[in-house]
Amino acid sequence: MKNKNFEFLITGGGIAGLMMAFHLRKAGKSFLVIDNKLAQSSSKIAAGMYNPISGKRMSVNWKAEELLAQLHKDFIEMESLLGANYLVHSNILQAFGNVKESNDFMARLDYPAFKQYVNVESTIDCALKNEFGLFEVIGSGWVKTAEWINAFQDFLKNEGNFLQEHYNWEQIENCGENWQWKDYQFEKIICCEGSQFGQNPYFNWLPFKLCKGQVLLIDCKDLNEKYILKRGVYLVHQYDTIYKVGASYEWDFENAEPTEAGRETLIEKVKQMIKLPFEVIDHLAGIRPTTRDRAAILGQHPTVSNLYVFNGLGTKGMLQAPFLAAHLCNHLLTGERLHKEINLQRFHQFYVSSHSNTKV
Ligand SMILES: Cc1cc2nc3c(=O)[nH]c(=O)nc-3n(C[C@H](O)[C@H](O)[C@H](O)COP(=O)(O)OP(=O)(O)OC[C@H]3O[C@@H](n4cnc5c(N)ncnc54)[C@H](O)[C@@H]3O)c2cc1C
Numbered sequence: 001m002k003n004k005n006f007e008f009l010i011t012g013g014g015i016a017g018l019m020m021a022f023h024l025r026k027a028g029k030s031f032l033v034i035d036n037k038l039a040q041s042s043s044k045i046a047a048g049m050y051n052p053i054s055g056k057r058m059s060v061n062w063k064a065e066e067l068l069a070q071l072h073k074d075f076i077e078m079e080s081l082l083g084a085n086y087l088v089h090s091n092i093l094q095a096f097g098n099v100k101e102s103n104d105f106m107a108r109l110d111y112p113a114f115k116q117y118v119n120v121e122s123t124i125d126c127a128l129k130n131e132f133g134l135f136e137v138i139g140s141g142w143v144k145t146a147e148w149i150n151a152f153q154d155f156l157k158n159e160g161n162f163l164q165e166h167y168n169w170e171q172i173e174n175c176g177e178n179w180q181w182k183d184y185q186f187e188k189i190i191c192c193e194g195s196q197f198g199q200n201p202y203f204n205w206l207p208f209k210l211c212k213g214q215v216l217l218i219d220c221k222d223l224n225e226k227y228i229l230k231r232g233v234y235l236v237h238q239y240d241t242i243y244k245v246g247a248s249y250e251w252d253f254e255n256a257e258p259t260e261a262g263r264e265t266l267i268e269k270v271k272q273m274i275k276l277p278f279e280v281i282d283h284l285a286g287i288r289p290t291t292r293d294r295a296a297i298l299g300q301h302p303t304v305s306n307l308y309v310f311n312g313l314g315t316k317g318m319l320q321a322p323f324l325a326a327h328l329c330n331h332l333l334t335g336e337r338l339h340k341e342i343n344l345q346r347f348h349q350f351y352v353s354s355h356s357n358t359k360v
Pocket residue numbers: 011012013014015016017034035036037038041042043044045046047048049050165166167168192193194195196199212213214215246247248285286287288289310311312313314315316317318319
């Protein structure tokens with residue numbers, strides 16, 4: 001008979017849930033991931049790019065060095081487990097959009113933490129329009145995210161640790177010491193539901209913000225596939241002469257479907273970015289789970305002690321998830337304190353306000 005008692009239930013098998021599963025598995029813990037394998041999940045639409053430098057102000061990411069080290073370490077192990085390669089080391093060639101951007105960048109070179117990730121004297125020949133100059137980001141790359149997700153979900157399924165199903169929170173019963181779903185029992189739940197957090201009655205008070213993103217797949221000959229190109233949007237090689245272009249950032253939207261306006265905007269940006277002709281072969285959209293302060297949210301529910309959240313990866317799921325999953329795993333198994341920047345406790349007041357008249 002199949003084992004139906006697990007230490008952990010992981011709700012959601014995107015980047016967050018799967019990295020959590022990877023670390024619990026390594027620690028020898030028993031767990032079950034439930035995921036409905038939504039084709040349009042954020043994790044599957046993502047270009048999977050990781051970049052230690054982010055944002056318009058081009059700042060070095062929080063704990064960039066540790067995040068990159070954990071990402072590389074985990075994918076070396078993951079690739080040996082799955083017998084295929086998913087992580088592609090690929091420097092970014094980034095062109096400035098105007099003189100101000102170039103000047104701001106030069107001023108940042110005074111900071112050694114920033115300078116270690118850039119090469120200002122890049123002489124790579126590429127099709128990027130760069131009348132204001134360009135620089136190279138060192139240490140960046142991308143993960144073949146959709147391929148990895150499918151392969152790792154299949155791997156976990158073969159081990160009896162993955163179930164393709166749509167769960168409903170009304171069916172998940174809190175029995176005090178443990179949780180019951182159908183005829184399964186779990187000691188703890190880790191909620192990794194991405195943009196579907198709103199269906200979760202225990203964590204829907206957290207200040208998540210949804211951000212829709214649209215991407216194109218284009219066919220473009222003669223591009224240098226070794227580099228990720230960036231100028232307003234990015235271009236990441238996928239296979240043969242196919243590249244992913246992304247992405248839009250939409251805070252106000254009606255649904256998760258790709259739109260004609262989104263497609264036109266991306267096409268225009270590619271024309272401003274490269275000198276080569278291209279053909280659009282697909283157009284996709286997904287919804288990012290972001291947060292009010294742009295940092296992920298991890299930790300224990302304020303009153304339900306065997307319930308945890310790992311969400312809010314925002315625009316940087318791939319860079320952050322391995323480190324944060326390892327960190328949450330250590331917290332769960334050894335009691336290591338969570339970093340305050342990502343700890344759910346920073347939003348405790350939201351819980352107090354939203355529950356001042358109700359009981360959960
Ligand atoms: C257009 C676009 C481009 C992006 N590009 C990048 C990029 O280049 N690099 C990068 O790092 N990040 C990128 N991102 C962001 C990245 O995709 C997210 O940070 C990351 O995927 C979030 O992962 P997650 O596991 O938290 O959420 P999700 O990917 O949403 O995963 C949650 C999973 O839970 C499942 N689920 C939820 N509720 C239920 C239920 N009731 N029953 C069953 N299953 C359920 C969902 O179906 C889903 O599979 C991009 C996002 C978009 C939209």
